[in-house]
Amino acid sequence: MNKLFIRILVIFWKDMLTELRTKEVITSVLVFALLVLVIFNFAFGMRADGMEFVAPGILWVALTFGGVLGFNRIFAVEKENSRLEGLMLCPVDRAVIYWGKLAGGFTFMLAVAIVITPIFLALFNLPLFLPKLALIIVLAIIGFAAVGTLFSAVAVNTRARDIMLPILFLPVVVPVVIAAVKATVPVLAGKSWGDILTWLQIMIAFDIIYLVVATLVFEFVLEE
Amino acid sequence: MNGKHSLRNNILLGLGFALMVAALYMVFIYVPTDKYTGIVQRIFYFHVPVAWVSFLAFFITFVFSILYLWKREVKWDAIACTSAEIGVVFTTLVLITGPIWAKPVWGVWWTWDARLTTSLVLWLIYVAYLLVRNFATEPARGARFSAVIGIVGFIDVPIVFLTVNLWRTQHPTAIIFEGGLTTPMLITLLVCIAAFTVLYVLLTIQGANLKSMETDVNRLRNTQAE
Amino acid sequence: MENLGYLFAAYTIIWAVVFGYVLFMHRKQKKLQQQIDLLRESVDEWKTMDDK
Numbered sequence: 001m002n003k004l005f006i007r008i009l010v011i012f013w014k015d016m017l018t019e020l021r022t023k024e025v026i027t028s029v030l031v032f033a034l035l036v037l038v039i040f041n042f043a044f045g046m047r048a049d050g051m052e053f054v055a056p057g058i059l060w061v062a063l064t065f066g067g068v069l070g071f072n073r074i075f076a077v078e079k080e081n082s083r084l085e086g087l088m089l090c091p092v093d094r095a096v097i098y099w100g101k102l103a104g105g106f107t108f109m110l111a112v113a114i115v116i117t118p119i120f121l122a123l124f125n126l127p128l129f130l131p132k133l134a135l136i137i138v139l140a141i142i143g144f145a146a147v148g149t150l151f152s153a154v155a156v157n158t159r160a161r162d163i164m165l166p167i168l169f170l171p172v173v174v175p176v177v178i179a180a181v182k183a184t185v186p187v188l189a190g191k192s193w194g195d196i197l198t199w200l201q202i203m204i205a206f207d208i209i210y211l212v213v214a215t216l217v218f219e220f221v222l223e224e
Numbered sequence: 225m226n227g228k229h230s231l232r233n234n235i236l237l238g239l240g241f242a243l244m245v246a247a248l249y250m251v252f253i254y255v256p257t258d259k260y261t262g263i264v265q266r267i268f269y270f271h272v273p274v275a276w277v278s279f280l281a282f283f284i285t286f287v288f289s290i291l292y293l294w295k296r297e298v299k300w301d302a303i304a305c306t307s308a309e310i311g312v313v314f315t316t317l318v319l320i321t322g323p324i325w326a327k328p329v330w331g332v333w334w335t336w337d338a339r340l341t342t343s344l345v346l347w348l349i350y351v352a353y354l355l356v357r358n359f360a361t362e363p364a365r366g367a368r369f370s371a372v373i374g375i376v377g378f379i380d381v382p383i384v385f386l387t388v389n390l391w392r393t394q395h396p397t398a399i400i401f402e403g404g405l406t407t408p409m410l411i412t413l414l415v416c417i418a419a420f421t422v423l424y425v426l427l428t429i430q431g432a433n434l435k436s437m438e439t440d441v442n443r444l445r446n447t448q449a450e
Numbered sequence: 451m452e453n454l455g456y457l458f459a460a461y462t463i464i465w466a467v468v469f470g471y472v473l474f475m476h477r478k479q480k481k482l483q484q485q486i487d488l489l490r491e492s493v494d495e496w497k498t499m500d501d502k
Binding site: 003027116147150154157158160161167170171172175178179180198199202205206209210213214217220221223 | 266293298345348349351352369373376379384385387388390391
C-alpha cells in the first residue's frame with residue numbers, strides 16, 4: 001500500500017517540479033481565467049444591479065474553461081516530449097499513473113482557483129472570506145480533475161488533440177457545473193448551509209463515482 | 225455470412241413492417257384526439273418511442289463497450305459503435321420533434337426541463353464518442369477509446385438527469401399532460417414503442433454486420449499490401 | 451385541425467432522417483462491396499502468378 005502511495009507521490013512531484021521551474025502553464029491559465037472574468041463582465045453590460053444573478057456563472061465559466069486549458073497540458077507535455085511511451089513502460093499499475101496525474105491536475109486547478117476567486121470577489125464587491133465557497137470550489141475541482149485527467153489521456157492520443165478534450169470533458173461535467181453554480185448563488189447572498197446541502201451531495205456523489213470509474217477504466221487508455 | 229440468420233432477419237423485417245403499419249394506423253385513425261392540446265399531441269406517439277430507443281441504444285453501447293474492453297471481440301465493438309450511431313440519430317430526432325411539439329403547445333421552442341436537457345447532453349456525449357473514433361490515430365485505439373467514452377458517458381446520464389431535475393424543481397415546469405394516459409393512448413404508445421424497438425434491432429444488426437465486414441476487409445487489404 | 455402543419459413536419463422529419471440513415475448504410479455497403487471485388491481480383495491475380 002505504501003509503495004503505491006510513494007509511486008503516486010513521485011509522479012506528482014515530478015510534474016510539480018517541472019511546472020514550478022517553467023511556470024508556463026499556470027501563468028497562461030491564470031491570465032486566461034482573468035480575461036474570461038473581464039470579458040464576461042463586459043458581455044453582461046457591466047450593470048450594477050442584477051449582477052448577483054450572473055456573478056456565480058461568470059466565476060464558474062472562468063474556472064471551467066481555465067480548467068479545460070490546464071487539463072490539456074497534463075498529458076500533452078508527456079506526449080510532446082515523447083515521454084509517454086517511457087511512462088507506459090514503467091512497471092506500475094496504470095491506476096498509479098492516473099492518481100499521480102490527478103494529484104497534479106487537482107493541485108494545479110486549486111492554485112488557479114486560489115488566485116482567481118479573491119480577484120473575482122473583489123471585482124464584484126463581494127465579501128472575501130467565504131469558507132462555504134471554498135468547499136464548493138474544492139469539491140467541484142475534484143470532479144473536474146477526475147474527469148479531466150482521464151480524458152486528457154484519451155485526447156492526447158487523437159488527431160484533433162486540443163479540441164477533443166473540451167468536446168469530451170464539458171458534457172460529462174455538466175452536473176458539476178450546475179451544482180457548483182446553484183450552490184454558489186446562495187453562498188454569495190449569505191445564506192446558510194441548508195440551502196446548499198443537496199448540491200454539495202451531488203458533487204460529492206459525482207466525485208466518488210468518477211474517481212472510482214476513472215481508476216478502473218484508465219488502464220484501457222494507456223495500453224500498448 | 226447472413227445465411228444462418230436470414231430466417232431471423234426476415235421475420236424481424238416482416239414484424240417490423242407490420243408493427244410500423246399498425247403504429248401508423250393507431251396514431252392517425254384509432255386513437256382519439258387529445259382534448260387539451262389538439263391534434264399536435266399525436267407527435268407524442270413517435271417522440272416518446274424514439275427517445276426510449278435512443279436510451280436503449282446507449283445502454284447497449286454501454287454493455288458492449290464493457291464486453292469489448294474485456295474480451296476484445298471485433299463483433300462486440302461493431303455492435304457498440306453501431307448502437308451509438310443509431311443512438312445519436314434517434315437523439316437528434318428527439319431534439320427536433322420535441323421543439324416541434326413544444327412550440328404550438330407551450331409557445332416556446334425549448335425549455336431546459338430535465339428530459340430535454342438530458343437528451344441534449346446525451347447527444348453531446350455520444351457525438352464525442354463518434355468523434356473520438358474518427359480522430360483516433362488507428363482503428364484499434366479508436367475502438368478502445370470510444371469504449372471508454374461509452375462507459376463513462378452512460379454513467380453520467382442518471383447524474384445529469386437528477387441534477388437537472390433538482391435544478392428545475394426550483395422553477396415552475398410545464399406539465400406534459402393535464403389528464404393521465406387513457407387506455408387507447410397507452411396501447412397506441414406501446415405499439416409504437418414495439419415498432420421502433422424492432423426498427424432499432426434491424427438497424428443495429430445491419431450496421432454491426434457492415435462494420436465487422438469493414439474491419440475484415442481493411443485487415444485483408446493491409447495484409448495484401450505487404 | 452389547427453397545428454396540422456407541426457404534426458406533418460414532425461412525422462416527415464422522422465421519416466426523412468430514418469430513411470437518410472438507411473441510405474447512408476446502403477452506400478457504405480456498396481463501397482464495401484467494391485473493395486471486396488477489388489480484393490477478389492487481386493487474389494485471382496496472385497493465384498495465376500503462382501501457377502506460372
